[in-house]
Amino acid sequence: MPAHLEPESAAAADTARTVMDGSDIGRALTRISHEILERNKGGSDLVLLGIPSRGVPLAERIAERIASVEGYAVPVGSLDITMYRDDLRMKPARALLPTQIPNGGIDGKTVVLVDDVLFSGRTIRAALDALGDIGRPKAVRLAVLVDRGHRELPIRADFVGKNLPTSLVERVRVRLLGVDDVDAVTILGSEGEGA
Amino acid sequence: MKRHLLSAADLTRDDAELVLRTAEELRSLADRPIKKLPALRGRTVVNLFFEDSTRTRISFEAAAKRLSADVINFAAKGSSLSKGESLKDTALTLEAMGADAVVVRHSASGAPHRLANSGWVRSSVVNAGDGTHEHPTQALLDAFTMWRHLAPKSGGSLDGRRVAIVGDVLHSRVARSNALLLRTLGAEVTLVAPPTLFPVGIESWPVETSYDLDSVLPKADVVMMLRVQRERMHGGFFPTAREYSRRYGLDGRRMATLQDHTIVMHPGPMVRGMEITADVADSDRSVIVEQVTNGVAVRMAVLYLLLGGSQPAVSTEGLSE
Numbered sequence: 001m002p003a004h005l006e007p008e009s010a011a012a013a014d015t016a017r018t019v020m021d022g023s024d025i026g027r028a029l030t031r032i033s034h035e036i037l038e039r040n041k042g043g044s045d046l047v048l049l050g051i052p053s054r055g056v057p058l059a060e061r062i063a064e065r066i067a068s069v070e071g072y073a074v075p076v077g078s079l080d081i082t083m084y085r086d087d088l089r090m091k092p093a094r095a096l097l098p099t100q101i102p103n104g105g106i107d108g109k110t111v112v113l114v115d116d117v118l119f120s121g122r123t124i125r126a127a128l129d130a131l132g133d134i135g136r137p138k139a140v141r142l143a144v145l146v147d148r149g150h151r152e153l154p155i156r157a158d159f160v161g162k163n164l165p166t167s168l169v170e171r172v173r174v175r176l177l178g179v180d181d182v183d184a185v186t187i188l189g190s191e192g193e194g195a
Numbered sequence: 196m197k198r199h200l201l202s203a204a205d206l207t208r209d210d211a212e213l214v215l216r217t218a219e220e221l222r223s224l225a226d227r228p229i230k231k232l233p234a235l236r237g238r239t240v241v242n243l244f245f246e247d248s249t250r251t252r253i254s255f256e257a258a259a260k261r262l263s264a265d266v267i268n269f270a271a272k273g274s275s276l277s278k279g280e281s282l283k284d285t286a287l288t289l290e291a292m293g294a295d296a297v298v299v300r301h302s303a304s305g306a307p308h309r310l311a312n313s314g315w316v317r318s319s320v321v322n323a324g325d326g327t328h329e330h331p332t333q334a335l336l337d338a339f340t341m342w343r344h345l346a347p348k349s350g351g352s353l354d355g356r357r358v359a360i361v362g363d364v365l366h367s368r369v370a371r372s373n374a375l376l377l378r379t380l381g382a383e384v385t386l387v388a389p390p391t392l393f394p395v396g397i398e399s400w401p402v403e404t405s406y407d408l409d410s411v412l413p414k415a416d417v418v419m420m421l422r423v424q425r426e427r428m429h430g431g432f433f434p435t436a437r438e439y440s441r442r443y444g445l446d447g448r449r450m451a452t453l454q455d456h457t458i459v460m461h462p463g464p465m466v467r468g469m470e471i472t473a474d475v476a477d478s479d480r481s482v483i484v485e486q487v488t489n490g491v492a493v494r495m496a497v498l499y500l501l502l503g504g505s506q507p508a509v510s511t512e513g514l515s516e
Contacts, residue, residue, distance in 0.1 A: 080220065083234040083503070093504035095213060096220040101227075133229045 015189060016173075020162060022183035025145065025176075028161030029058065032143050033065035035159050040110055043070040045138070047106055049079040051115040051127055052097035057178045058145055059114040075102030079113070079134075084126035099130075106135040112159075116174040118144040121155035146185055148172050196500055196507040199311040199320040203331040203376040211338070211379055213508060217496035218339050218489070224261060225488065234503045235264035238295040243285070244323070245271045245301040250463060250487060251323050251333075255298045258494035264502075267292070282306060286315035294318045296502055304328035304368075319501045327366050327394075327427065333462055334372035336493040338380055340486050341417050344458050354381035359411045361387040362421030362443060362470050365394050366428070369462045370421060374402045385411050389443065391432045408443055412452050419460040420445050420470045436469060446472040450480065458482050 020028070040046055043066050050059030056078045063076040080097040082088070113127050124142060131140060143159035148166045162185070166172060171188045175181075196210045206214070224230055240259040244252050252268070259266045269289075282301075289297055296319040299307045304326030311320035324330040338353070345356055358377055364370045364386050374384050378401040385403040386393070397404055405411050412418065423439065433439045445459065453459075459471075459480045467473045476483060500508040 083232045083499075088234060088503060089505055091504055092506045093500045093502075093508035095508070096217050096499075098220060099223065129233070133231065134227060 016186045017188075018184055018186050019164060020146075020185035022177075025161070025183050025185065028145060029061050030065055032159045032161060033062045033069065036062065036112055036141070036143065037066060037069060039141070039158070043072065043074050045109045046074045047102055047104070047109045047111050047137075048074055048076045049101075049106075049111055049113055049127075049131075050076070051113060051123060052078050052080055054116040054174055054176050054179055055114045056098075057176045058116060058143075059112075062112075062114060062143065075104055077102045079127055079130055081123060081126040081130050084129045086122055086126065101134055106131065106137045108136070108138050110139045110141065111137040112141045112143050114143045116145050116176075117172050118142070118147045118155075118157050118160075119150055119172075121151045121153035124155050125153050145174060146172055198501070198507055199307075199322075200331050200497060200501065201307050201311055201320065201322045202329050203334045203372040203379070205331070206335075206376065206379060208379050208381075210508075211335070211376060214335055214493065214496045214500060215339050215342050217500060218335075218492040219343075221495045221499070222489070222492040224495075225492070230261055231263060232261060233263050234499050235259065235262040238264045238502050239267065239293055240264045240296045240298060240498065240502075241267045241269055241289050241292075241294040241318075242323075243269045243289070243297050243299045245299070245306070246324070248300055248324065250490070251300065251330075254487070254490040255321075255323060255332075255494050255498075257491045258498055261491070262495055262498055262503075264295075264498070267294070282310065283313070283315055286310055286313070290316045290318070296321060296498065298323045300324045302326055319507070321497065321501070324368055326368065327371075328368050329372045329375075330368040330462075331372050331376070332490070332494055332497055333369050334376040335497065336486060336490040337369075337373055337419065337460060337462065338376055339493050340460065340482055340489050341377075341382070341458070342380075343489070344482065345416055345456070348456070352381060353377065356382045356416045357385065357414055358382050358417040358419065359385045359387055359408075359415040360419045360421065361408060361411075361445070363392050363423045363432075364388045364397070364421065365392045365432075366424040367421050371400075373419065374400050378402070385415070387411050387443070389433055389439070408445075409449065409452070412449055413454070415453065415457055417458055417460060418445065418453065419462070420465070421462070422464060422466055423469060440469050444470050444472065445475050447474050450475050450478065453480070460486060462486070 048059040050056035059076050063074050066074050077100045078098050080099040082096050141158040144157045145161040146164050147160045148164045173186045175184050177183050197205050256266050298321045300323040306325050307322040360370050377384050387405045387408050461483045
Protein backbone atom coordinates (compact mmCIF):
# COMPACT_ATOMS: atom_id res chain seq x y z
CA MET A 1 0.00 0.00 0.00
CA PRO A 2 1.33 3.46 -0.83
CA ALA A 3 2.19 5.66 2.12
CA HIS A 4 -0.69 8.02 1.55
CA LEU A 5 -3.20 5.24 2.16
CA GLU A 6 -2.14 4.82 5.76
CA PRO A 7 -4.88 5.67 8.20
CA GLU A 8 -4.59 9.17 9.51
CA SER A 9 -3.66 9.20 13.16
CA ALA A 10 -5.13 11.80 15.45
CA ALA A 11 -1.73 13.43 16.00
CA ALA A 12 -1.07 13.66 12.27
CA ALA A 13 -4.47 15.22 11.70
CA ASP A 14 -3.55 17.97 14.14
CA THR A 15 -0.51 19.03 12.16
CA ALA A 16 -2.10 18.62 8.72
CA ARG A 17 -2.00 21.79 6.65
CA THR A 18 -4.16 22.06 3.57
CA VAL A 19 -2.23 23.53 0.66
CA MET A 20 -4.76 22.91 -2.13
CA ASP A 21 -8.51 22.55 -1.80
CA GLY A 22 -11.00 21.23 -4.34
CA SER A 23 -11.19 24.42 -6.40
CA ASP A 24 -7.38 24.85 -6.38
CA ILE A 25 -7.01 21.30 -7.71
CA GLY A 26 -9.68 21.97 -10.34
CA ARG A 27 -7.95 25.15 -11.56
CA ALA A 28 -4.54 23.45 -11.63
CA LEU A 29 -5.93 20.58 -13.72
CA THR A 30 -7.64 22.99 -16.11
CA ARG A 31 -4.35 24.84 -16.62
CA ILE A 32 -2.43 21.55 -17.09
CA SER A 33 -5.01 20.43 -19.67
CA HIS A 34 -4.52 23.62 -21.66
CA GLU A 35 -0.74 23.36 -21.38
CA ILE A 36 -0.84 19.79 -22.67
CA LEU A 37 -2.93 20.88 -25.66
CA GLU A 38 -0.72 23.87 -26.31
CA ARG A 39 2.46 21.82 -26.18
CA ASN A 40 0.96 19.06 -28.35
CA LYS A 41 -0.64 21.55 -30.76
CA GLY A 42 -4.06 20.00 -30.21
CA GLY A 43 -5.37 16.72 -28.94
CA SER A 44 -4.29 14.45 -31.78
CA ASP A 45 -2.27 11.32 -31.02
CA LEU A 46 -2.41 11.99 -27.28
CA VAL A 47 -2.71 9.16 -24.75
CA LEU A 48 -3.10 9.90 -21.04
CA LEU A 49 -1.84 7.19 -18.68
CA GLY A 50 -2.48 7.60 -14.97
CA ILE A 51 -0.23 5.85 -12.47
CA PRO A 52 -2.42 4.04 -9.92
CA SER A 53 -3.90 4.73 -7.63
CA ARG A 54 -4.38 8.50 -7.66
CA GLY A 55 -2.85 9.26 -11.03
CA VAL A 56 -5.80 7.51 -12.67
CA PRO A 57 -8.61 9.85 -11.52
CA LEU A 58 -6.31 12.80 -12.31
CA ALA A 59 -5.79 11.51 -15.86
CA GLU A 60 -9.54 11.07 -16.24
CA ARG A 61 -10.21 14.62 -15.09
CA ILE A 62 -7.63 16.02 -17.48
CA ALA A 63 -9.22 14.00 -20.29
CA GLU A 64 -12.65 15.46 -19.44
CA ARG A 65 -11.25 18.98 -19.67
CA ILE A 66 -9.49 18.25 -22.96
CA ALA A 67 -12.72 16.77 -24.32
CA SER A 68 -14.66 19.93 -23.40
CA VAL A 69 -12.09 22.13 -25.16
CA GLU A 70 -11.30 20.01 -28.22
CA GLY A 71 -14.64 18.28 -28.54
CA TYR A 72 -13.39 14.72 -28.70
CA ALA A 73 -12.30 12.10 -26.18
CA VAL A 74 -8.59 11.52 -25.65
CA PRO A 75 -7.73 7.89 -24.81
CA VAL A 76 -7.16 7.41 -21.07
CA GLY A 77 -5.62 4.41 -19.35
CA SER A 78 -3.61 3.34 -16.37
CA LEU A 79 -0.09 2.01 -15.99
CA ASP A 80 0.86 -0.05 -12.94
CA ILE A 81 4.55 0.15 -12.14
CA THR A 82 4.69 -2.28 -9.19
CA MET A 83 6.83 -4.90 -10.92
CA TYR A 84 9.25 -2.26 -12.21
CA ARG A 85 9.97 -0.67 -8.83
CA ASP A 86 13.59 -0.62 -7.76
CA ASP A 87 12.58 -1.39 -4.17
CA LEU A 88 10.47 -4.44 -5.09
CA ARG A 89 12.85 -6.77 -3.25
CA MET A 90 12.99 -4.63 -0.13
CA LYS A 91 9.41 -5.12 1.03
CA PRO A 92 6.94 -8.02 1.07
CA ALA A 93 5.39 -8.76 -2.33
CA ARG A 94 2.86 -6.07 -3.16
CA ALA A 95 -0.55 -6.40 -4.73
CA LEU A 96 -0.67 -5.36 -8.37
CA LEU A 97 -2.80 -2.43 -9.49
CA PRO A 98 -4.67 -2.24 -12.79
CA THR A 99 -2.89 -1.59 -16.07
CA GLN A 100 -5.30 -0.58 -18.80
CA ILE A 101 -3.77 0.41 -22.11
CA PRO A 102 -6.29 2.11 -24.47
CA ASN A 103 -7.22 0.11 -27.58
CA GLY A 104 -5.13 2.19 -29.98
CA GLY A 105 -1.96 1.31 -28.06
CA ILE A 106 0.86 3.78 -27.50
CA ASP A 107 3.07 3.23 -30.56
CA GLY A 108 3.77 6.57 -32.24
CA LYS A 109 1.57 8.45 -29.76
CA THR A 110 2.49 11.18 -27.33
CA VAL A 111 2.00 9.61 -23.91
CA VAL A 112 1.36 11.89 -20.97
CA LEU A 113 2.06 10.12 -17.69
CA VAL A 114 -0.09 11.49 -14.87
CA ASP A 115 0.71 11.09 -11.19
CA ASP A 116 -0.30 12.84 -8.00
CA VAL A 117 3.05 13.66 -6.37
CA LEU A 118 6.51 13.87 -7.94
CA PHE A 119 9.12 13.18 -5.26
CA SER A 120 12.26 11.05 -5.73
CA GLY A 121 11.50 10.39 -9.40
CA ARG A 122 11.81 6.64 -8.92
CA THR A 123 8.17 5.96 -9.73
CA ILE A 124 8.56 7.76 -13.05
CA ARG A 125 11.76 5.85 -13.82
CA ALA A 126 9.81 2.64 -13.25
CA ALA A 127 6.96 3.95 -15.41
CA LEU A 128 9.36 4.66 -18.28
CA ASP A 129 10.63 1.08 -18.08
CA ALA A 130 7.06 -0.23 -18.02
CA LEU A 131 6.19 1.86 -21.08
CA GLY A 132 9.14 0.40 -22.94
CA ASP A 133 7.66 -3.08 -22.58
CA ILE A 134 4.31 -1.94 -23.95
CA GLY A 135 5.34 0.01 -27.03
CA ARG A 136 7.33 2.88 -28.46
CA PRO A 137 5.64 6.24 -27.98
CA LYS A 138 6.67 9.20 -30.10
CA ALA A 139 7.24 11.18 -26.92
CA VAL A 140 6.60 10.79 -23.20
CA ARG A 141 5.59 13.75 -21.05
CA LEU A 142 4.92 13.97 -17.35
CA ALA A 143 2.09 15.78 -15.62
CA VAL A 144 1.89 15.89 -11.81
CA LEU A 145 -0.48 17.61 -9.44
CA VAL A 146 2.27 18.37 -6.91
CA ASP A 147 6.05 18.57 -7.30
CA ARG A 148 7.54 18.39 -3.82
CA GLY A 149 11.21 18.34 -4.85
CA HIS A 150 13.95 16.07 -3.45
CA ARG A 151 14.65 14.34 -6.75
CA GLU A 152 17.02 11.35 -6.63
CA LEU A 153 17.10 10.82 -10.40
CA PRO A 154 17.46 13.17 -13.37
CA ILE A 155 13.72 13.47 -14.00
CA ARG A 156 11.49 16.53 -14.22
CA ALA A 157 7.83 17.17 -14.89
CA ASP A 158 6.55 18.91 -18.03
CA PHE A 159 3.29 20.01 -16.42
CA VAL A 160 3.04 20.83 -12.72
CA GLY A 161 -0.11 21.73 -10.78
CA LYS A 162 1.78 23.21 -7.84
CA ASN A 163 5.41 23.36 -6.81
CA LEU A 164 5.45 22.57 -3.12
CA PRO A 165 8.73 23.09 -1.29
CA THR A 166 8.83 20.53 1.51
CA SER A 167 11.27 19.10 3.99
CA LEU A 168 12.06 15.40 3.92
CA VAL A 169 10.32 14.76 7.25
CA GLU A 170 7.02 16.05 5.90
CA ARG A 171 4.51 13.91 4.07
CA VAL A 172 2.37 15.18 1.23
CA ARG A 173 -1.04 13.60 1.09
CA VAL A 174 -3.29 13.89 -1.95
CA ARG A 175 -6.93 12.96 -1.62
CA LEU A 176 -9.24 12.85 -4.62
CA LEU A 177 -12.98 12.32 -4.95
CA GLY A 178 -13.63 8.88 -6.38
CA VAL A 179 -10.82 7.32 -4.35
CA ASP A 180 -11.28 9.38 -1.17
CA ASP A 181 -14.14 11.39 0.26
CA VAL A 182 -12.69 14.82 -0.49
CA ASP A 183 -10.45 16.76 -2.92
CA ALA A 184 -7.45 18.09 -0.99
CA VAL A 185 -3.67 18.25 -0.84
CA THR A 186 -2.30 18.39 2.69
CA ILE A 187 1.14 18.42 4.29
CA LEU A 188 1.50 16.27 7.36
CA GLY A 189 4.00 15.71 10.11
CA SER A 190 6.13 18.84 9.99
CA GLU A 191 7.73 19.64 13.33
CA GLY A 192 6.46 22.68 15.18
CA GLU A 193 4.03 23.72 12.43
CA GLY A 194 0.45 23.40 13.53
CA ALA A 195 -2.60 23.96 11.38
CA MET B 196 0.82 -16.02 2.29
CA LYS B 197 3.02 -18.67 3.80
CA ARG B 198 6.45 -19.27 2.34
CA HIS B 199 5.35 -22.47 0.61
CA LEU B 200 2.25 -23.45 -1.30
CA LEU B 201 1.76 -27.09 -0.35
CA SER B 202 -1.98 -27.37 0.12
CA ALA B 203 -5.00 -25.36 -0.93
CA ALA B 204 -5.80 -25.32 2.80
CA ASP B 205 -2.72 -23.13 3.40
CA LEU B 206 -4.53 -20.23 1.75
CA THR B 207 -6.77 -17.93 3.73
CA ARG B 208 -9.62 -16.30 1.88
CA ASP B 209 -7.59 -13.08 1.66
CA ASP B 210 -4.60 -14.97 0.26
CA ALA B 211 -6.72 -16.77 -2.31
CA GLU B 212 -8.48 -13.58 -3.41
CA LEU B 213 -5.13 -11.81 -3.68
CA VAL B 214 -3.92 -14.58 -6.00
CA LEU B 215 -7.08 -14.25 -8.11
CA ARG B 216 -6.83 -10.46 -8.35
CA THR B 217 -3.12 -10.63 -9.17
CA ALA B 218 -3.81 -13.26 -11.84
CA GLU B 219 -6.48 -10.99 -13.32
CA GLU B 220 -3.89 -8.23 -13.79
CA LEU B 221 -1.30 -10.65 -15.14
CA ARG B 222 -3.71 -12.21 -17.61
CA SER B 223 -3.67 -9.08 -19.76
CA LEU B 224 0.05 -9.68 -20.35
CA ALA B 225 -0.83 -12.39 -22.87
CA ASP B 226 -2.30 -9.68 -25.15
CA ARG B 227 0.84 -7.53 -25.18
CA PRO B 228 3.61 -7.62 -27.77
CA ILE B 229 6.26 -8.15 -25.09
CA LYS B 230 5.04 -10.91 -22.78
CA LYS B 231 7.58 -10.25 -20.10
CA LEU B 232 7.73 -8.59 -16.70
CA PRO B 233 10.91 -7.96 -14.71
CA ALA B 234 9.65 -8.94 -11.26
CA LEU B 235 11.71 -12.12 -10.77
CA ARG B 236 14.88 -11.10 -12.59
CA GLY B 237 17.83 -12.99 -11.18
CA ARG B 238 15.69 -15.51 -9.30
CA THR B 239 15.93 -19.19 -10.08
CA VAL B 240 12.90 -21.46 -10.29
CA VAL B 241 13.52 -25.21 -10.49
CA ASN B 242 10.84 -27.43 -11.97
CA LEU B 243 11.38 -30.74 -10.23
CA PHE B 244 9.14 -33.29 -11.91
CA PHE B 245 9.34 -36.86 -10.63
CA GLU B 246 6.17 -37.74 -12.49
CA ASP B 247 5.29 -37.17 -16.13
CA SER B 248 3.44 -33.97 -16.80
CA THR B 249 3.25 -31.85 -19.87
CA ARG B 250 0.80 -29.08 -19.27
CA THR B 251 1.64 -28.31 -15.66
CA ARG B 252 5.37 -28.20 -16.28
CA ILE B 253 5.02 -26.06 -19.42
CA SER B 254 2.59 -23.81 -17.60
CA PHE B 255 4.99 -23.26 -14.69
CA GLU B 256 7.88 -22.79 -17.09
CA ALA B 257 6.00 -20.16 -19.12
CA ALA B 258 4.91 -18.41 -15.92
CA ALA B 259 8.43 -18.23 -14.49
CA LYS B 260 9.94 -17.09 -17.80
CA ARG B 261 7.34 -14.37 -18.29
CA LEU B 262 8.38 -13.01 -14.91
CA SER B 263 12.04 -13.06 -16.06
CA ALA B 264 13.12 -15.82 -13.66
CA ASP B 265 15.76 -18.34 -14.68
CA VAL B 266 14.18 -21.76 -15.09
CA ILE B 267 15.88 -25.09 -14.58
CA ASN B 268 13.89 -28.13 -15.62
CA PHE B 269 14.69 -31.26 -13.72
CA ALA B 270 12.82 -34.31 -14.95
CA ALA B 271 13.10 -37.73 -13.40
CA LYS B 272 13.88 -39.40 -16.69
CA GLY B 273 17.46 -38.93 -17.77
CA SER B 274 18.63 -37.57 -14.41
CA SER B 275 20.32 -39.10 -11.40
CA LEU B 276 16.84 -39.82 -10.06
CA SER B 277 16.54 -42.75 -12.43
CA LYS B 278 19.87 -43.95 -11.04
CA GLY B 279 18.41 -44.20 -7.55
CA GLU B 280 19.17 -40.83 -5.97
CA SER B 281 16.98 -39.97 -2.99
CA LEU B 282 14.72 -36.94 -2.67
CA LYS B 283 17.06 -35.61 -0.01
CA ASP B 284 20.17 -35.70 -2.18
CA THR B 285 18.29 -34.13 -5.06
CA ALA B 286 17.11 -31.39 -2.71
CA LEU B 287 20.63 -30.75 -1.43
CA THR B 288 21.83 -30.43 -5.02
CA LEU B 289 19.15 -27.88 -5.77
CA GLU B 290 20.01 -25.96 -2.62
CA ALA B 291 23.66 -25.89 -3.64
CA MET B 292 22.65 -24.45 -7.02
CA GLY B 293 20.81 -21.61 -5.31
CA ALA B 294 17.20 -22.26 -6.24
CA ASP B 295 14.77 -19.62 -4.96
CA ALA B 296 11.71 -21.76 -5.61
CA VAL B 297 11.21 -25.45 -6.26
CA VAL B 298 8.10 -26.50 -8.13
CA VAL B 299 7.72 -30.16 -7.32
CA ARG B 300 5.57 -32.91 -8.71
CA HIS B 301 5.88 -36.34 -7.17
CA SER B 302 3.90 -39.58 -7.32
CA ALA B 303 4.12 -39.90 -3.53
CA SER B 304 1.59 -37.89 -1.51
CA GLY B 305 3.43 -35.65 0.92
CA ALA B 306 6.73 -35.39 -0.96
CA PRO B 307 6.48 -31.56 -1.32
CA HIS B 308 5.67 -31.30 2.38
CA ARG B 309 8.76 -33.33 3.21
CA LEU B 310 10.86 -31.15 0.93
CA ALA B 311 9.54 -27.94 2.50
CA ASN B 312 9.73 -28.94 6.15
CA SER B 313 12.85 -31.07 6.34
CA GLY B 314 15.32 -28.19 6.37
CA TRP B 315 17.01 -29.55 3.23
CA VAL B 316 16.24 -26.45 1.19
CA ARG B 317 15.69 -22.79 2.00
CA SER B 318 13.70 -22.08 -1.16
CA SER B 319 9.94 -21.77 -1.43
CA VAL B 320 8.29 -25.05 -2.35
CA VAL B 321 5.28 -25.09 -4.65
CA ASN B 322 3.30 -28.30 -4.87
CA ALA B 323 2.56 -29.08 -8.52
CA GLY B 324 0.73 -32.30 -7.68
CA ASP B 325 1.66 -34.97 -5.17
CA GLY B 326 0.24 -38.46 -5.61
CA THR B 327 -3.47 -38.51 -4.85
CA HIS B 328 -3.14 -35.70 -2.32
CA GLU B 329 -3.21 -32.12 -3.64
CA HIS B 330 -2.65 -29.86 -6.63
CA PRO B 331 -3.21 -26.36 -5.26
CA THR B 332 -2.30 -24.31 -8.34
CA GLN B 333 -4.81 -26.34 -10.37
CA ALA B 334 -7.46 -25.46 -7.78
CA LEU B 335 -6.45 -21.79 -8.00
CA LEU B 336 -6.70 -21.75 -11.78
CA ASP B 337 -10.06 -23.53 -11.62
CA ALA B 338 -11.31 -21.03 -9.05
CA PHE B 339 -9.94 -18.19 -11.21
CA THR B 340 -11.80 -19.52 -14.25
CA MET B 341 -15.04 -19.80 -12.25
CA TRP B 342 -14.50 -16.36 -10.75
CA ARG B 343 -14.06 -14.76 -14.17
CA HIS B 344 -17.25 -16.34 -15.46
CA LEU B 345 -19.50 -16.20 -12.42
CA ALA B 346 -18.29 -13.55 -9.98
CA PRO B 347 -19.18 -10.47 -12.07
CA LYS B 348 -22.83 -11.54 -11.85
CA SER B 349 -22.74 -12.14 -8.09
CA GLY B 350 -20.94 -9.19 -6.57
CA GLY B 351 -17.37 -10.28 -7.19
CA SER B 352 -17.29 -13.49 -5.20
CA LEU B 353 -18.11 -17.18 -5.50
CA ASP B 354 -20.25 -17.14 -2.34
CA GLY B 355 -23.09 -19.65 -2.61
CA ARG B 356 -22.16 -20.83 -6.10
CA ARG B 357 -22.72 -24.56 -6.58
CA VAL B 358 -19.85 -26.58 -8.01
CA ALA B 359 -20.28 -30.25 -8.97
CA ILE B 360 -17.04 -32.23 -9.22
CA VAL B 361 -17.74 -35.50 -10.98
CA GLY B 362 -15.75 -38.69 -11.44
CA ASP B 363 -12.70 -40.35 -9.98
CA VAL B 364 -12.54 -38.44 -6.68
CA LEU B 365 -10.57 -41.26 -5.05
CA HIS B 366 -7.45 -40.74 -7.15
CA SER B 367 -7.89 -37.04 -7.72
CA ARG B 368 -5.63 -34.47 -6.11
CA VAL B 369 -7.54 -31.88 -8.12
CA ALA B 370 -10.80 -32.75 -6.36
CA ARG B 371 -9.30 -32.42 -2.89
CA SER B 372 -7.57 -29.11 -3.59
CA ASN B 373 -10.67 -27.74 -5.28
CA ALA B 374 -12.94 -28.82 -2.44
CA LEU B 375 -10.71 -27.06 0.12
CA LEU B 376 -10.18 -23.88 -1.87
CA LEU B 377 -13.75 -23.48 -3.08
CA ARG B 378 -14.97 -23.89 0.50
CA THR B 379 -12.56 -21.10 1.53
CA LEU B 380 -13.97 -18.92 -1.24
CA GLY B 381 -17.55 -19.56 -0.11
CA ALA B 382 -18.74 -21.91 -2.86
CA GLU B 383 -20.74 -25.07 -2.19
CA VAL B 384 -19.10 -28.20 -3.55
CA THR B 385 -20.88 -31.46 -4.38
CA LEU B 386 -18.73 -34.46 -5.25
CA VAL B 387 -20.38 -37.01 -7.53
CA ALA B 388 -18.89 -40.46 -8.03
CA PRO B 389 -19.71 -44.13 -7.78
CA PRO B 390 -19.33 -45.37 -4.17
CA THR B 391 -16.09 -47.16 -5.03
CA LEU B 392 -14.44 -43.94 -6.17
CA PHE B 393 -14.93 -41.92 -2.98
CA PRO B 394 -11.92 -41.92 -0.64
CA VAL B 395 -12.15 -43.14 2.94
CA GLY B 396 -12.91 -40.24 5.26
CA ILE B 397 -14.90 -38.26 2.69
CA GLU B 398 -17.36 -37.40 5.51
CA SER B 399 -14.76 -35.06 6.98
CA TRP B 400 -14.39 -33.05 3.76
CA PRO B 401 -16.30 -29.76 3.63
CA VAL B 402 -18.53 -31.02 0.81
CA GLU B 403 -21.79 -32.72 -0.10
CA THR B 404 -21.59 -36.08 -1.82
CA SER B 405 -23.90 -37.81 -4.25
CA TYR B 406 -24.01 -40.97 -6.35
CA ASP B 407 -26.61 -39.55 -8.71
CA LEU B 408 -25.28 -37.18 -11.39
CA ASP B 409 -28.68 -36.40 -12.94
CA SER B 410 -30.06 -34.97 -9.70
CA VAL B 411 -27.04 -32.69 -9.16
CA LEU B 412 -26.64 -31.21 -12.64
CA PRO B 413 -29.73 -28.91 -12.83
CA LYS B 414 -28.64 -27.01 -9.70
CA ALA B 415 -24.95 -26.64 -10.55
CA ASP B 416 -23.31 -23.38 -11.65
CA VAL B 417 -20.12 -25.25 -12.52
CA VAL B 418 -19.64 -28.85 -13.59
CA MET B 419 -16.10 -30.13 -13.34
CA MET B 420 -15.42 -33.52 -14.88
CA LEU B 421 -12.47 -35.58 -13.63
CA ARG B 422 -10.49 -38.09 -15.63
CA VAL B 423 -10.71 -41.72 -14.57
CA GLN B 424 -7.10 -42.35 -13.57
CA ARG B 425 -6.71 -45.90 -14.77
CA GLU B 426 -2.93 -45.81 -14.27
CA ARG B 427 -3.57 -45.56 -10.53
CA MET B 428 -6.29 -48.24 -10.48
CA HIS B 429 -5.28 -51.70 -9.42
CA GLY B 430 -8.65 -53.35 -9.07
CA GLY B 431 -12.23 -53.27 -10.25
CA PHE B 432 -13.73 -49.92 -9.34
CA PHE B 433 -16.56 -50.21 -11.84
CA PRO B 434 -17.75 -53.02 -14.12
CA THR B 435 -17.03 -51.54 -17.55
CA ALA B 436 -15.96 -48.23 -19.04
CA ARG B 437 -19.25 -48.14 -20.90
CA GLU B 438 -21.29 -48.46 -17.73
CA TYR B 439 -19.19 -45.78 -16.03
CA SER B 440 -19.65 -43.37 -18.87
CA ARG B 441 -23.43 -44.05 -19.00
CA ARG B 442 -23.86 -43.22 -15.33
CA TYR B 443 -21.15 -40.62 -14.73
CA GLY B 444 -20.19 -39.26 -18.14
CA LEU B 445 -21.30 -35.84 -19.32
CA ASP B 446 -23.01 -36.11 -22.69
CA GLY B 447 -25.25 -33.86 -24.77
CA ARG B 448 -28.42 -35.12 -23.10
CA ARG B 449 -27.13 -34.32 -19.61
CA MET B 450 -25.71 -31.00 -20.77
CA ALA B 451 -29.22 -29.99 -21.88
CA THR B 452 -30.37 -30.14 -18.24
CA LEU B 453 -27.85 -27.50 -17.12
CA GLN B 454 -28.76 -23.89 -16.36
CA ASP B 455 -27.98 -21.40 -19.13
CA HIS B 456 -24.97 -19.85 -17.37
CA THR B 457 -23.41 -23.11 -16.18
CA ILE B 458 -19.87 -23.76 -17.35
CA VAL B 459 -18.20 -27.13 -17.96
CA MET B 460 -14.61 -27.63 -16.81
CA HIS B 461 -12.00 -30.37 -16.98
CA PRO B 462 -8.49 -30.25 -15.51
CA GLY B 463 -7.12 -32.29 -18.39
CA PRO B 464 -5.97 -34.51 -19.86
CA MET B 465 -9.48 -35.60 -20.83
CA VAL B 466 -10.56 -38.89 -22.29
CA ARG B 467 -13.22 -38.08 -24.85
CA GLY B 468 -15.98 -40.65 -24.83
CA MET B 469 -15.26 -41.70 -21.24
CA GLU B 470 -16.07 -38.97 -18.72
CA ILE B 471 -17.03 -36.36 -21.33
CA THR B 472 -18.28 -36.60 -24.89
CA ALA B 473 -16.69 -34.66 -27.72
CA ASP B 474 -19.79 -32.52 -28.35
CA VAL B 475 -19.74 -31.35 -24.71
CA ALA B 476 -15.99 -30.74 -24.66
CA ASP B 477 -16.24 -28.61 -27.80
CA SER B 478 -19.46 -26.80 -26.84
CA ASP B 479 -19.86 -23.12 -25.91
CA ARG B 480 -20.16 -24.05 -22.24
CA SER B 481 -16.77 -25.67 -22.18
CA VAL B 482 -14.01 -23.49 -20.71
CA ILE B 483 -11.38 -26.24 -20.88
CA VAL B 484 -9.03 -24.38 -23.21
CA GLU B 485 -9.42 -21.19 -21.17
CA GLN B 486 -8.36 -23.14 -18.07
CA VAL B 487 -4.98 -23.71 -19.70
CA THR B 488 -4.57 -20.01 -20.52
CA ASN B 489 -5.59 -19.07 -17.01
CA GLY B 490 -3.11 -21.58 -15.61
CA VAL B 491 -0.16 -19.47 -16.75
CA ALA B 492 -1.60 -16.28 -15.23
CA VAL B 493 -2.39 -18.00 -11.92
CA ARG B 494 1.06 -19.58 -11.67
CA MET B 495 2.64 -16.22 -12.44
CA ALA B 496 0.59 -14.75 -9.61
CA VAL B 497 1.69 -17.49 -7.21
CA LEU B 498 5.37 -17.18 -8.12
CA TYR B 499 5.22 -13.38 -7.95
CA LEU B 500 3.49 -13.33 -4.57
CA LEU B 501 5.91 -15.91 -3.12
CA LEU B 502 9.15 -14.57 -4.61
CA GLY B 503 8.54 -11.02 -5.83
CA GLY B 504 9.25 -9.23 -2.56
CA SER B 505 11.59 -9.61 0.36
CA GLN B 506 9.10 -12.11 1.69
CA PRO B 507 5.77 -13.55 0.53
CA ALA B 508 2.84 -11.18 0.18
CA VAL B 509 1.34 -10.09 3.45
CA SER B 510 -2.22 -11.10 4.08
CA THR B 511 -4.37 -9.10 6.44
CA GLU B 512 -3.71 -11.63 9.18
CA GLY B 513 -0.14 -10.38 9.27
CA LEU B 514 3.16 -11.96 8.46
CA SER B 515 3.31 -15.71 8.23
CA GLU B 516 6.54 -17.49 8.92
